[in-house]
Amino acid sequence: MKNKSVSAALKKNAMLIVLVLVYLFFLILTKGGIFSPSSFTELINQNAYVYILGAGMLMCMLTGGNIDLSCGAFVCLLGALGGVFMIVQGMSTGLSILLLLLIGIGYGVGLGFLIAYVHIPPWIATLAGYLAFRGLGTSILSANSVTGSLAPFPTDFQSIFYGRIFPTEKGVFNWPCFLLGLLAAAAVVGLTFRNRQVRLKKGYEADSVASAAGKSGLGAAAILLVTARLAMDGGIPTTLLWVAGIILIYSFITSKTTIGRHFYIVGGNMEAARLSGVNTRRVMFVAYLNMAVLTAIATMTVVARSQSAYADVGKNFEMDAISACVVGGVSASGGAGTVLGMVIGATLIGVINLGMSLISLDANYQRVIKGLVLLAAVVFDILSKKRGK
Amino acid sequence: MEQMNNGKTRSSLIAIVAAYLLYTAWQLFQGWNDPNTTMPQAVMALFIVLFAVIACVLLVYAWRVWKNAAKEEEEEKKKQQDESSFK
Amino acid sequence: MAKILLEMKNITKTFPGVKALDNVNLQVEEGEIHALVGENGAGKSTLMNVLSGIYPYGTYEGDIIYDGQVCRFSNIKDSEKLGIVIIHQELALVPEMTIGENMYLGNECGHKFAINWNKTYSEADKYLKMVGLEESSKVQVKTIGTGKQQLVEIAKALAKKAKLLILDEPTSSLNEEDSRALLDLMLSFKKQGMTMIIITHKLNEVSYVADKITVIRDGTTIETIDNHGSEPVSEERIIKGMVGREMTNRFPKREGVQIGEKEMEISHWTVHHPLYPERKVVDDVSMYVRKGEVVGIYGLMGAGRTELAMSIFGQSYGVNFSGELKLNGKPVKMKKSEADAIRHKIAYVTEDRKGNGLVLSQSIKVNTSLANLGAVSSRTVIDADREYAVAEEYRGKLKIKTPSVEQLVGNLSGGNQQKVLLAKWMFAEPDVLLLDEPTRGIDVGAKYEIYCIINDLAAAGKCVVLISSELPEVLGMSDRIYIMNEAKMVGEMKADEATQENIMALILRSGRGA
Numbered sequence: 001m002k003n004k005s006v007s008a009a010l011k012k013n014a015m016l017i018v019l020v021l022v023y024l025f026f027l028i029l030t031k032g033g034i035f036s037p038s039s040f041t042e043l044i045n046q047n048a049y050v051y052i053l054g055a056g057m058l059m060c061m062l063t064g065g066n067i068d069l070s071c072g073a074f075v076c077l078l079g080a081l082g083g084v085f086m087i088v089q090g091m092s093t094g095l096s097i098l099l100l101l102l103i104g105i106g107y108g109v110g111l112g113f114l115i116a117y118v119h120i121p122p123w124i125a126t127l128a129g130y131l132a133f134r135g136l137g138t139s140i141l142s143a144n145s146v147t148g149s150l151a152p153f154p155t156d157f158q159s160i161f162y163g164r165i166f167p168t169e170k171g172v173f174n175w176p177c178f179l180l181g182l183l184a185a186a187a188v189v190g191l192t193f194r195n196r197q198v199r200l201k202k203g204y205e206a207d208s209v210a211s212a213a214g215k216s217g218l219g220a221a222a223i224l225l226v227t228a229r230l231a232m233d234g235g236i237p238t239t240l241l242w243v244a245g246i247i248l249i250y251s252f253i254t255s256k257t258t259i260g261r262h263f264y265i266v267g268g269n270m271e272a273a274r275l276s277g278v279n280t281r282r283v284m285f286v287a288y289l290n291m292a293v294l295t296a297i298a299t300m301t302v303v304a305r306s307q308s309a310y311a312d313v314g315k316n317f318e319m320d321a322i323s324a325c326v327v328g329g330v331s332a333s334g335g336a337g338t339v340l341g342m343v344i345g346a347t348l349i350g351v352i353n354l355g356m357s358l359i360s361l362d363a364n365y366q367r368v369i370k371g372l373v374l375l376a377a378v379v380f381d382i383l384s385k386k387r388g389k
Numbered sequence: 390m391e392q393m394n395n396g397k398t399r400s401s402l403i404a405i406v407a408a409y410l411l412y413t414a415w416q417l418f419q420g421w422n423d424p425n426t427t428m429p430q431a432v433m434a435l436f437i438v439l440f441a442v443i444a445c446v447l448l449v450y451a452w453r454v455w456k457n458a459a460k461e462e463e464e465e466k467k468k469q470q471d472e473s474s475f476k
Numbered sequence: 477m478a479k480i481l482l483e484m485k486n487i488t489k490t491f492p493g494v495k496a497l498d499n500v501n502l503q504v505e506e507g508e509i510h511a512l513v514g515e516n517g518a519g520k521s522t523l524m525n526v527l528s529g530i531y532p533y534g535t536y537e538g539d540i541i542y543d544g545q546v547c548r549f550s551n552i553k554d555s556e557k558l559g560i561v562i563i564h565q566e567l568a569l570v571p572e573m574t575i576g577e578n579m580y581l582g583n584e585c586g587h588k589f590a591i592n593w594n595k596t597y598s599e600a601d602k603y604l605k606m607v608g609l610e611e612s613s614k615v616q617v618k619t620i621g622t623g624k625q626q627l628v629e630i631a632k633a634l635a636k637k638a639k640l641l642i643l644d645e646p647t648s649s650l651n652e653e654d655s656r657a658l659l660d661l662m663l664s665f666k667k668q669g670m671t672m673i674i675i676t677h678k679l680n681e682v683s684y685v686a687d688k689i690t691v692i693r694d695g696t697t698i699e700t701i702d703n704h705g706s707e708p709v710s711e712e713r714i715i716k717g718m719v720g721r722e723m724t725n726r727f728p729k730r731e732g733v734q735i736g737e738k739e740m741e742i743s744h745w746t747v748h749h750p751l752y753p754e755r756k757v758v759d760d761v762s763m764y765v766r767k768g769e770v771v772g773i774y775g776l777m778g779a780g781r782t783e784l785a786m787s788i789f790g791q792s793y794g795v796n797f798s799g800e801l802k803l804n805g806k807p808v809k810m811k812k813s814e815a816d817a818i819r820h821k822i823a824y825v826t827e828d829r830k831g832n833g834l835v836l837s838q839s840i841k842v843n844t845s846l847a848n849l850g851a852v853s854s855r856t857v858i859d860a861d862r863e864y865a866v867a868e869e870y871r872g873k874l875k876i877k878t879p880s881v882e883q884l885v886g887n888l889s890g891g892n893q894q895k896v897l898l899a900k901w902m903f904a905e906p907d908v909l910l911l912d913e914p915t916r917g918i919d920v921g922a923k924y925e926i927y928c929i930i931n932d933l934a935a936a937g938k939c940v941v942l943i944s945s946e947l948p949e950v951l952g953m954s955d956r957i958y959i960m961n962e963a964k965m966v967g968e969m970k971a972d973e974a975t976q977e978n979i980m981a982l983i984l985r986s987g988r989g990a
Contacts, residue, residue, distance in 0.1 A: 065402050123401065202861060258849045258856045264838065265846060271832035275792060275824065276847040276900070277815035319409050326402070362427040364417055368436050371413040375443065378406050 015329060015341070019348045026355030033358045034351070037170070037233035040226060045162065045305055047350035048239040049075070049298040053321035054328075054342045055250045056294035060287045061325050062254075062263040062337060064270060066122040068288065068318060070111075070129025071295045075314030076137035078103065078299040083150030083309035084140060086157060093157045101296050108292025116284035130318070138311045151308030161242070161304035164235040174231040181227025185220035192216035239301050246294070251339040263287070323370070324349055327377040349373070400451040407447035414440040481506040481671050482640060487526055487538035496522045497536070498695045504640070504673060504688075509666055511686035512675045513714060519695040520675045524642050528562040529555040542640070559639030563629050565648055571618035576600040578617055579632045603631040607661060623654030630661070641665070642673045647681065659685050677919055679715070683708040691717035715920055726920075727952030728928050731935065735955065736767035738805065739939045740788075740822070740908045745799035747787040753795055757783040759963040761799075765908060765939040770930060772942045772954030774979060780963040781943045782827060785910040789824035790817030803908075818847060823906035825897055827913040827943070829890075833897045836886030840878060841867040843885050843896050847904040870899035875925060891922025898929060908939045915949065927953060947976050961986050 026034045033039065053071050060066045078100055085096035111129070114120045142148050166176040192212050199206040207215070230236055254260040265273040266283045274280045298317075303309055328345025329337060352373065356366045414437045420426060421433065482504040489497040497519050504510045512520045525531050527540060529549030540547040542558060549555045552562075569578045576597045600613035607627045611620060617628065626646060633641055643662075647655035655678075662672055662685055676682060682689055682703075689701040689709065698717050703709050715726075741764035749755040758780050765771045773781050786793035788801065791812040801808050803820060810816060817824070826833040834843050844867045845852050852863040867881035874895040878888060885896055894914060901909060911930070915923045930953060934940050944950045950957055957974050959967040959982050966986040969979070 067402070067405065123405070204864075256857055256860075258853050258858060261842070261849060261858060265835055265842075268835035268837045269832065272826075272835050272846075275789075275814055275826060275832055277818045277904075278846075279815065322405070326406075364420055364426050364428040364433060367413050367416055368440075371410050371440060374406055374409065378403060378447070 015327065015344045015348065019344055019351065022348060022355075023351050026351060026358070030355060030358045034355055035229070037229045037231075039354060039358070040229040041233045041237055043350050043354050044237055044240050044243065045301075046354065047346065048243050048301045048305075049317060050320045050324050050346040050349060051243045051343065052246055052294050052298040052301070053291075053317055054324040054346045055246055055339065056291035057318075057321040057325050058250070058254075058337060058339060058342045059263060059290055060122070061322075062267045063284055063287050064267045066115075066284075066287070067126070067322055068291045068295075069123060069126040070133060070318070071126075071291065071298075071321065072314035072317035072319075073130050073133035073137070074104075074107065074292070074295050075299045075302060075317055076311065077133040077140075078137075078296055079303045079309035079313050080137040080140040080150070082299065082303055083153070084144055086154055087150045087152075088144050093154055093160070096157075097160075097300065100300065101293065104292045104296030105289070108289035111292060112285035112288040115288055116281040122288070134311070134314075141309065141311055149308050149310035153304060153307055153309075157300075158304050158307065159238070161238060161301045162307075163238045165238060165241065167235045170234045171232065174235040177231040177235045178227050180236060181224055181231075184227070185223040188219045188223065189216040192219075239305075242297065242301060246297075247339060247343060254339055259283075259286070319370075319374070320346075320349060323374050323377070326374065400454040403447050403451040403454065407444040407451065410440045410444040410447070414438075414444070478505040478507065480504070481543060482527075483539075483541040484523070484527060485539045485541065487523065487536055487540075489522060489526060489531060489536040496695055497526070499538070500692065500695065500697050502690055502697065503700075504671060506671055507666065507669050508687040509662060509672045509674060509685050511682045511689045512673060512692065513677065513679070513682060513689060513717075514692035519692050521644060522695075523692070524562060524644060524673070524675065527555070528552055528560060528642065556636050559637055560642070561633040561636050561638035561640070562642040563633055563644065563646060565645040567622075567625050567629060569617045569625055569628060572616065574614050574616055575604065575611065575620075575628050575631075576613035578628065579603065579613065579635050599635065600631070603634045604628070606634055607631045608657070621654075623650050623657070626650060626654070626658060627661070630658075638670070640671045640673070642675075644675045645677070646674065647676070647678065655681070679711040682714060683711065689714060693717075726924070726948070728924065728931055730770075730931050730955075733768065733934070733955065734937075735769045736937065738764050739767050739803070740765050741802040742788065743800045743802075745784070745787070745801070746797070747783060747794035748796040750793070750795050756963050757794060758787060761960070761963075761965045763958055763965060763968075765941055767907075767937050767939060768934050769955050770934050770940045770942055770953055772944060772950035772957040773960060774944065774947060774950045774957060775960035776983065777945065778962075779960040781960050782912055783963075784960070785824055785912055785941070785943060788817075789822055789910060790814040792817075792824070818904055818906070821905070821907040822910070823847070823901040823904055823908065824910045825901050825912060825914060827916060829893050829897045834885050834893060834900075836884070838885065839882045840871070840876065840885055840888075840896050841881040844870055844881070844899045844903055847900050851903070866903060867899075870903060874899055874929060889922075891918040891925070894918055894922070894926060895929075898926070902933070906938070908941070909933060910941045910943070912943045913945065914942070915944075915946070947979065951976065959983060 023034070056071070057067060060068055081103065082096060082100050085091045085099060086093060091099075107129075111125060114125050115122050138148070141150060144150060165180075166174065168174045192215065196206045196209075196212050206212075227236070230240075254263070262273070262278050262283050265276070265278055266280050270280055273283075299314075302313060306313065324346035325337065325342050326345070327348055328341035328343065349370075352369065353366075356369065361369075417433050417437050417440075421430070426433075480503050482502070484500065484502040487497050487500045487502075488495070500519065500523055502510075502512075502523065512523070514520050522531075526536050529552045532550045533548035540549075542560065547555070547558070555562075570581070573581075576593075579600045580596050597613050604611065604613055604627075607630050609624060609627050609631065611624070617625060620628070630641075630643075646658055650658065659681060662674070665672065674681075674685065686703050689703055691698040691701070691714065701709055701713065701717065741762075743762045745758055745761045746756060747758040749757050761780075761784060763771075763773075773784075775781050783793055787797065788810075790810060791797060792814050801810055803822075808820060810820070830836060835846070841863055845863050849858070852859055852866055864881065870876070871878065871881055876888075876892050876895045876899070878892065885893055888896065898914070914930070915926055918926070930940055930942065942950065942953055951971070951974060954971050956971060957969050957979070958965060959969070959979055961983045964986070967979075967982040
């Protein structure tokens, strides 16, 4: 009996195990380099856009395997515009951020309308953006700068999107950071057990004490580990707050709200959804509007980190977001997938990216490996569908 | 991975992955004469060809999945029409 | 007394949580056609999977005794070696390959590395002739129709030198003509000494070919009926064995019929085809339904009944609508919105439950609340407990057979799926229910349960519109019957005046060029 549950648990958490194994692999390869405090910060900052865009891409994919091919190019365009607002025109940071968000909303509304109400297939509609936006962004940049890039962004902008909470010197243990970590870890354990109690009281099945302790224990340990490392590197990065906030919000939306449920239904069977009174067109519209807004937020974290807007920014972003979803188990045809899955997928990709750059792996090898990872995920998906049949 | 019930959207995603592999092969090809890279040209050639071939295979597979899904829909419709005619 | 070729003794097979077979006994004589009947989920396919080795020795209790020997199969090949060949419901042919390649897939003639194709094809042709196919075995499978593909499957089995042929629902994807041809083929095989077991739920086929009929219910053998008598066994007799109750009334009696005021009425309702707007799919139809009434709509395929129902339901089908819709006596201008129709307390239960009725990848719970999520949530946050409780409530009310409401709907049998679909619409608390072929593809026992549900709905004062292509069903369940043909409403009859004959006559008279 014990053997069965262990192997079943293994299957369910396959991606998580893969993540741990890959991390250990790079731990050895980088001779511990990937375990340094600065690596943790780098992982979060470098990878933030994957989590943010991944959340948006997840919502689009839920509706039936639809994607957004334009987000990377849109990042370039928005970055260029942001540079113009803040550097060239010298507008205040707050106003610029607001404008960028509004432009994002504008694009989202237009895109959502074309896809949901004019019924243009999403891949065509977003392909247009993919082809057009980068060129647009590059022309804006070259019109406003000799070098083709705009820098530096104002410091208050940096601190909102690329700073640290309660910063300290690197190497000095950042107690506020670690305390926050302790709080979060305690919250995870506490909530897990409280939920269990509530479920038992209501008469539902619940995990055994051992498995609840195991799951929450692992989660808490991970949180403590991450915050301890971050504490040695100057504190919690602001991007972590953005990412964590977005992840929590979308987790809640997908699992507990009627809107979230509608996404799963539309992806599971659009006709059945329509005939059950679900406004399928509105769901599609919201999916793409949402994606555009998240793209705007991602742009700001990326641009703040690189401290400049340049022509190549955003390259490959859409593939990274799609990879995170596919690797994380989001069904390639919609109707299934969770935020947690996307997070694991995004983290896996982030670890691979970071690991490869830490060992200074040649760019060509990096490209090959990224392609292979995506290929492996798709093959795994195809095979599991065959066996499931 | 969760279940998949819609062949058509599944095939479009496989097609996208195939396109990405082709794009990667293209990127490798563009860097063919780059002196800075540590990847030997033989290996580069290997991966270019490999990715291109796999991409084509995936595209064919995606097309098959699409066709199968379309055929199944047709057959389901036909079967139901047949069933109702001689109840 | 003929020799007993196969005996399955006290076969018991358990899956986690459920006993699929409980001491099942089966005896098949040499050279007979033995029919295995039972409701969906009764255990027929499981029993045959045990026999053919799909469930190997060791995963079941009891004995398989074939030709006097106790058998311990570890896989299908073992049973095939003895001549036990099973043909499954789903065709297992590769469409792109030729007939010959398919027939000998895995055991081609010749050596391992040098397949002798000439021999393969000539052998294949031999067997094709035996099943009455004139095609060459070099033809690609996908070019021949489903009926002929089924015959290829049989030829494939013959090529494996089958002595005991098991056919699992062989006519499920065939039309009447091809089904008849297959049954006649079975009778001709019998003359040549082949022993066959046929699993089917089509009772007319059973009467036609079977020598003996074994009825299985809930995993146990109920009885074995002899069909050798001067008169073939009646369908009622078989149904009684399958379902365990007298089916003199295939349709439950309506208790306390109380018909009230008109709830829904449409006048001069006309709808045009969405792709060919000149064509009318519903032509000047007028009808009404009263509270507590079951109104049947009968018609041949293409008569326009589904289009009528869907167009009433929030204009979910069709273009260029005209005509008037009255609810509770008051004219209503319906928007082109399904949600609006639901708000007006109309429900449409589609005829294609798997295609556009249910979300197969989601649980019973999620499907049940689907049309009325507002009732289990407060301000867009779903109340998981309330949703679970609602699903449980309908599970009990409709007797949905499942261990838990978290079970995925795609894993349920057809009858249970239909019940979940009904549950969804009942939970939307409509006043008018448009049921489109609600018992299509469902076994006899589940059909009866659904009829009871329909009667309960009427008794509760709802209006039920029953669209059906099964004339006995329409006659047995309705208070009033409308007849549609070629987009027009051609007749209306009270249930006691209606007969199969005068309904069909009405249709024939109204047809074009009648």
